[in-house]
Amino acid sequence: MPVYPISVSRISEVARLMSIVQPEVWSFQGAFDRLGDIRNTSLPVGWFLGEDVRRPYSWILCSDCEERSSLSIECLGCDATDGMHPFKRLHPLMLAAESYARTKGYRILSHLISSENTSCHGAPLEECWEALRDLQSYGCEILNYFTLCGFKPAGLLSNCYGINHHAILLVKQLM
Numbered sequence: 001m002p003v004y005p006i007s008v009s010r011i012s013e014v015a016r017l018m019s020i021v022q023p024e025v026w027s028f029q030g031a032f033d034r035l036g037d038i039r040n041t042s043l044p045v046g047w048f049l050g051e052d053v054r055r056p057y058s059w060i061l062c063s064d065c066e067e068r069s070s071l072s073i074e075c076l077g078c079d080a081t082d083g084m085h086p087f088k089r090l091h092p093l094m095l096a097a098e099s100y101a102r103t104k105g106y107r108i109l110s111h112l113i114s115s116e117n118t119s120c121h122g123a124p125l126e127e128c129w130e131a132l133r134d135l136q137s138y139g140c141e142i143l144n145y146f147t148l149c150g151f152k153p154a155g156l157l158s159n160c161y162g163i164n165h166h167a168i169l170l171v172k173q174l175m
Contacts, residue, residue: 006046011035047096060093070108071101087145107175115166125158
């Protein structure tokens, strides 16, 4: 199945998918506005996967940070109503993002994930380095998937998503 770049002409289709798959995060207008940044700057870059260019079913949106020689995954998701595991839908997009970063000579690919279903969730982070050292997945599928893709936990952002709901910085070294 082909991977397509998110272009100005395809923002509506991808925004509609985002608002359907993750309505708690994205309204159509919010997704459209975020994706619309592509029209104004070259920093956001993304791809989608679909039957064709009019029917996307998964997306990945990244920030191209040339000055830090890195590509940061900002958001990703998919419509998995057909029973296919979401990571099978997302994996070609992960490969596209990594290929893009490598082509630009970047050293780092990163992503922030929620601490839900990990050992550091639900409690204050007294010493971030200790929580990071002792980090364990308690069935956290996204952490497990990214780890299989070669990412490593590199940092914690305390209370990023709410009180005792932290963010985990995952990093993949490309060079």
